[in-house]
Amino acid sequence: MAKDVTIQDVANQVGVSKTTVSRYLNGRFGNMSLETRQQIKTVIEELNYRPNRQAQSLKTKKSHLLGLMVADIENSYSGYWIKAMQETLVDTDYQLMIMTSNNSEEQELDNIRKLLDQNIDGMMLQPVTMDAENYRFLYESNLPVVLIDRTIKANYWPTIQSNNFQMTKQLGLEIVDKGYERLVHVSEPIQDVSPRLERYDAMKLIAHEYQLELITLEAVSDRNIVEEYVDQFDAANKRTAFFGANGTMLTQIIKALRKRQLSYPEDCGICGYDDMTIGEVLMPTLTAISQRPELIGKRSTEVLLEMIKGNETNENIDIPSTLHRRESL
Template identity: 30%
Template sequence: MSGVTIYQVAQAAGVSPSTVSNLLNGRPGRMLPQTRKRVEEAITQLGYRPNRAARQLRTGRIQVIGLVVPSVANPFWGTFARHLEGAALAEGYHVLLCNSERDPARERQYVEELWSDGIRGIVLCSSLPSLEHIMPLVHQGLSLVAFDRTAQAGDPPSLVNISVDNVIGSQLATRHLLELGHERIAFVSGSVRSVNRRERYRGFTDALSDAGLDPQQAIVWSGASEEPYGDLDVAGLGRTAVRDLLAGDRRPTAIVAINDMCALGISAGIRDAGLEVGRDISVVGFDDIVLADLASPALTTVRQPLADMAAEAFAQLRERLTGDAPVGHSMLVRPELVVRASTGPAR
């Protein structure tokens, strides 16, 4: 039930609004146990949810923004959340984190709940091509920063897009392997329906074309996962990909992975087969998560300047929340190839 007030809860419980307020604000000691029980039952029955914005106005507490990521099971998103929170805390803001698994329905539900809590600014990281599922709230005034997503047709004029140049990043990874003499290069991903993954795939095929190879003959593995995007166990997806690729007619000598977690799973699959990463099969990741340099062998990857991008995402969101920047903005950041031991000359 939406729009339930503290006064309706008080009436249903047979108490004063101040009694309900005491319970909501962590002061249950001011009432009898049976009174507390009645208030809690009324809150549950009516589906009452405290209005965070109103509470902030009364108490003068800090502001809150929302962060929706695919899954913090990938350390990339955990690191991004930490950098964003650091930038927010420095300006007196807190961050509420949600994991959407790139599910539009789940994403919409989270955004609606954040909005009903009085949160008016959200950093959204799903990289879905369409944002129609949350457009009603954007039209009502929700400030939105889309991270890891370039501008798309149909985006609202107020939207901010911040992304690394995924096309260039994937080109850097693929050209590195081509320069090492590899020609049978595989591209491994889950679904390529998200904007960032489409761009990484495009960078891969562009690099092959530039080298005179036919992209139509490229070895591409997108999996048969029941997950629409393969975010929950992307390392397992990489491990499965290696088994399939090694069982095929055209065994690759090198693999470009959609991200570092996938690359680490690929490396594990190569070892499962009794082969050596970097000698028998080269592997390149994308993101440069903290585990990349700790892996054995250390992972060649494409680095995103995550701390700077997170700071910019918060700065852009804060400007819109304070009314200083009502128009949209797009920012594309150049990535960097980091060469480590997981890549070597073609054998």
């Protein structure tokens, strides 16, 4: 059986002390020359040396584990920023532990505690609720945390998310410019989930300022409330635009209209957040907002790594989305 390569083997081949190699592995370069760093890197790759992370953890008190708590891992939108997080960590010593809360406060609490039990060095959290009291214990643990996609009612940690209010308002003005008189806002339950609330507040503001009739449909698990509304919808009554507050809701609107054989933009308008990028392949194409989940994931990871290094911040970062004006309004 081949002998495992040790840190001493690396040091001997490079011609430096074991302490120097250890400093390199832990990112403490100090006065270490670029040439020495490159030599150590090359020898590590040549010898296929893999550090003993458990031993390192005991010495450095760092696990090199990052926790990720996702509210709904089945949502395809989440998958984009998870992929970006993992890509951002490729050239680091960190590994990502992923857990989901399934939009349950109880499950979220249980899984956060499980991650803390793993001695994680930091966490990226997509919170289930805006209630800061749910996260006070986590704040008091002093663990570096970044909120992703959603925020809470306390300035505990930085939040990396889309510019929801600004972009939804911009789309609302597009609806006004097209001459619609009624706006049907279709969303998952709005209360206590910040992106849904921000998008609703933007559309409510537009409806108020331009005297549009605003109808709000909030999806529930035991009824297809969108289909129920479309079944009694009178296209001749008022010029109506449907807004899907995320990709799932946008899809439900399209399915309900097709079932009743209603066409857009002839019988009504359709627009919304297109998390699944279906808007450009449908006919007619959809006017839609596309987010940058890959950039949200990348920036969240970068900010968390900086916090772990001691560069504390509570700055919130809005990642700009894009409004694609197409044929559906």
